[in-house]
Each structure stands twice: as structure tokens, then as C-alpha cells.
Amino acid sequence: MSHEKLVDIARHVIGHGKSGTMERANAVMELPASTYYDEDLFEREIDKIFHRLPILLGAGCEVKKSGDFKTMEVAGSNLLITRSKDGQARVFMNACTHRGAAIEREACGNKSRFTCPYHGWTYNNEGDLIGLTAPQDFGDFDRNTHGLVELPTLESAGLIWSILDPKSTLDIKAFLSGYDDMLAQFGFADWSYVSMRTFKGPNWKIAYDGYLEYYHIPVLHGATFGTDSTNRGLYYMWGPHQHIKSTALDKGHAATETLGYMADLADVPESKWDTETLTFGVWTVFPCTSIACFGGGGRGVMISQILPGSHVGESITNQIYIMQDPPENKQLAAEAEDQFDFLQEVVMNEDYATGYTIQKSLPRSGLNHILLGRNELGNQRFHSWTRRVVEAETDEDLMALFGEFERGVGIPDMAAE
Numbered sequence: 001m002s003h004e005k006l007v008d009i010a011r012h013v014i015g016h017g018k019s020g021t022m023e024r025a026n027a028v029m030e031l032p033a034s035t036y037y038d039e040d041l042f043e044r045e046i047d048k049i050f051h052r053l054p055i056l057l058g059a060g061c062e063v064k065k066s067g068d069f070k071t072m073e074v075a076g077s078n079l080l081i082t083r084s085k086d087g088q089a090r091v092f093m094n095a096c097t098h099r100g101a102a103i104e105r106e107a108c109g110n111k112s113r114f115t116c117p118y119h120g121w122t123y124n125n126e127g128d129l130i131g132l133t134a135p136q137d138f139g140d141f142d143r144n145t146h147g148l149v150e151l152p153t154l155e156s157a158g159l160i161w162s163i164l165d166p167k168s169t170l171d172i173k174a175f176l177s178g179y180d181d182m183l184a185q186f187g188f189a190d191w192s193y194v195s196m197r198t199f200k201g202p203n204w205k206i207a208y209d210g211y212l213e214y215y216h217i218p219v220l221h222g223a224t225f226g227t228d229s230t231n232r233g234l235y236y237m238w239g240p241h242q243h244i245k246s247t248a249l250d251k252g253h254a255a256t257e258t259l260g261y262m263a264d265l266a267d268v269p270e271s272k273w274d275t276e277t278l279t280f281g282v283w284t285v286f287p288c289t290s291i292a293c294f295g296g297g298g299r300g301v302m303i304s305q306i307l308p309g310s311h312v313g314e315s316i317t318n319q320i321y322i323m324q325d326p327p328e329n330k331q332l333a334a335e336a337e338d339q340f341d342f343l344q345e346v347v348m349n350e351d352y353a354t355g356y357t358i359q360k361s362l363p364r365s366g367l368n369h370i371l372l373g374r375n376e377l378g379n380q381r382f383h384s385w386t387r388r389v390v391e392a393e394t395d396e397d398l399m400a401l402f403g404e405f406e407r408g409v410g411i412p413d414m415a416a417e
């Protein structure tokens with residue numbers, strides 16, 4: 001079913017490529033400039049988006065083996081992700097139930113029990129409190145009710161989503177709107193974790209805007225990977241999640257996989273269309289993740305999480321690189337590493353350096369709003385969704401939003417030109 005959808009999309013891309021057309025939004029969108037620097041709005045986003053919606057925390061292969069763990073911070077919450085003997089990935093608050101110290105400070109590793117560095121309480125990787133220092137001093141104490149605080153979590157398509165509110169009853173599957181079935185076409189569950197980079201950027205939405213359109217690629221990235229690239233993208237949506245493909249069919253572009261060129265399929269019978277090429281492109285996961293395909297050193301993806309930082313003008317980006325097969329020799333490993341370095345440099349020196357100029361100038365620019373063109377459909381949809389989610393009062397209101405799109409939409413609903 002999801003493979004058929006990929007084929008539908010490729011047909012649609014190739015159709016537009018051959019006729020030199022694209023989909024456009026119905027109108028140019030005017031977005032209040034304060035969207036990017038309003039401190040109250042930033043706080044509401046932390047509460048209503050990041051502490052309420054499922055957030056893609058990473059790939060299951062980052063904690064592939066029993067005992068593997070990873071720690072991370074998301075919008076002020078310290079998290080511990082584990083994989084236990086039963087094969088299940090679990091996500092906990094990285095906070096000791098005694099007095100709240102982080103029980104694990106390493107970024108990743110392998111251990112089946114965690115001992116708090118403060119007073120030595122010990123937990124297993126299923127979150128149970130299994131050891132207490134000087135238990136006699138706690139008297140009649142029920143360990144069973146003092147395990148780590150666990151978060152609602154779903155591992156699907158080889159990716160891990162959690163809700164940072166332990167009491168949430170939101171249906172993660174409904175939020176995904178069928179998108180995880182599409183992502184399952186990659187087979188990430190069998191891939192391998194290779195590398196990760198973390199760096200700062202401007203406001204999370206300024207930074208994320210750059211992952212949602214191809215309009216800037218031949219200009220801002222003209223001297224690096226965007227040379228001769230298209231500035232046109234097609235946007236396919238499942239609920240708030242969008243897959244972006246390039247409309248161009250001419251060959252020889254520098255970023256074939258990353259931008260989702262279907263050129264290699266255009267003159268090939270559909271029976272020969274391979275899943276790897278069909279998945280080329282950018283897969284964004286609302287609210288703040290982009291999964292981009294690349295080929296240096298072997299088939300891989302860069303999972304970019306653009307998380308809010310400690311204030312409205314700061315974001316933290318995690319670039320997580322996973323590959324279908326770990327590079328099998330030194331040369332391939334070096335090719336992959338070169339590509340990771342290159343991608344980090346491009347994002348920092350071109351995208352975020354430009355984003356910082358927006359951050360700096362916008363509040364006193366005299367601009368009341370910024371513009372999102374009819375070709376910047378991905379950004380228009382993203383900003384509409386963030387507004388709707390922030391304004392949704394209750395979980396029922398939220399689920400109604402996702403319910404509208406439950407069956408997913410393969411082809412954009414905007415007028416074609």
C-alpha cells in the first residue's frame with residue numbers, strides 16, 4: 001500500500017517534470033514577523049507543541065542492542081532512552097525519583113542498570129527501582145511506585161516517538177496519520193547508527209524553515225551543493241508531516257538523493273522502479289525533524305532535529321546519521337565522514353548564518369510580516385499547523401485536527417499550474 005503510494009508520487013513528480021509544471025499554494029502567505037521572536041509565543045510553543053505532541057527522538061538503531069541507551073535534552077526535559085532484554089525501547093525522564101538528579105550523564109552507551117551518582121539509588125533499564133542505599137532509613141517504602149517516570153512511546157518504522165507528558169493519552173499512531181507506514185519503506189529498523197553532530201542555530205522555526213523548501217537551494221547553496229539545482233519542490237502530506245521531492249528531471253544535479261530527483265525513473269518501466277530511488281528526497285516529521293537521503297559512503301539518511309534552545313533566539317540541532325549498512329572499508333567510511341562534515345558546514349555556514357541575520361534584523365526591521373510564496377507550500381503548511389496546534393485547547397481539539405487527515409493525502413490539494 002505504502003509502496004503503491006510511493007509509485008503514485010513518482011508518477012506525479014515525473015508528470016510535472018515532463019510538463020515543466022508544479023503545485024503552488026493558492027495565495028502568498030503573510031506571516032507575522034513576531035512569529036520568530038515573540039517570547040510569549042515561544043513559551044506557548046514549548047508547552048503546546050513540544051510538551052504535548054509526539055516528538056521523534058531518534059532512530060531505533062541508536063539503541064539497537066539490549067542494554068543500549070541514549071540520553072538527550074528536548075525542550076528542557078532530560079530524557080533517557082533504553083532498550084531492554086525484551087527488545088522494547090523505553091523512554092524515561094532522566095531524573096532520579098529520590099531528589100531528581102540525572103541518573104545518567106553519558107550521551108550513549110550500554111548498561112542494564114543505572115546508579116544515581118548522588119546517593120546511589122539504582123534502576124534497571126525497564127525503569128524499576130532495584131536498589132536503595134540505606135533502605136532502613138526510608139522505613140516502610142514501596143519501591144514499586146518509585147521507578148523512573150516513563151513517557152508514552154511508540155517505535156514504528158524503526159523510529160522512536162515519545163510524548164514528553166507522562167500522563168498524555170494522545171494516540172501517537174493517529175498523530176502520524178499513516179506517515180510511519182511510508183517511512184517504513186526505508187527499513188530503518190535494520191539500519192545502523194553511524195555518527196551524530198550537535199550545534200546551535202537561530203530560532204527553531206527560522207532554522208526549520210530552511211528544511212521545508214527548495215527555493216533557496218540554487219541561491220544560498222549555489223557555491224556548494226546547489227549548483228545547477230532546481231528551486232522547485234513538490235510537497236506531499238500526511239497530517240502535518242510532509243515529504244518533499246524535486247520536480248526537475250534533468251540529470252547531473254549534485255544532490256540527487258537529498259532533493260528527491262526522480263530523473264532516473266522517468267524513462268524506465270514502472271515495473272523496474274526500485275524502492276531506494278522512490279524514497280529519495282526530504283521527509284519532514286512535524287514539528288521539528290527532517291530526514292534527508294544521501295549516498296556518500298553508501299545509502300544513508302541525515303535525521304535533523306531542530307529543537308528549541310533556552311530562549312526564543314536559540315535552537316539546538318542534532319544531526320543523526322544512520323546508514324543502511326555501516327561503511328565496510330576505510331575509504332567508504334572516509335567518504336561518509338566527509339559528507340557529514342560537509343552537511344554540517346553547509347547548514348551552519350550557509351543556512352544558520354543566514355538565519356541569524358533574520359533573527360537579528362527582524363524585530364527592528366520595520367517589517368510587520370514576512371512572505372511565504374505560492375512556491376513555499378511546505379513552509380505555509382508548517383506555519384499553519386504550528387498555529388493550529390498552539391491554539392488547540394484540549395487533546396480532543398488536537399485529535400480532531402489529526403483526524404481530518406487520518407487517511408493521509410498522497411497528492412497535494414493545491415491548484416496545479
Ligand code: FES
Pocket residue numbers: 096097098099100101116117118119120121
Ligand atoms: S538524587 Fe538520586 S539517589 Fe539521591
Ligand SMILES: [Fe+2]
Pocket residue numbers: 210211216217220221351
Ligand atoms: Fe539550506
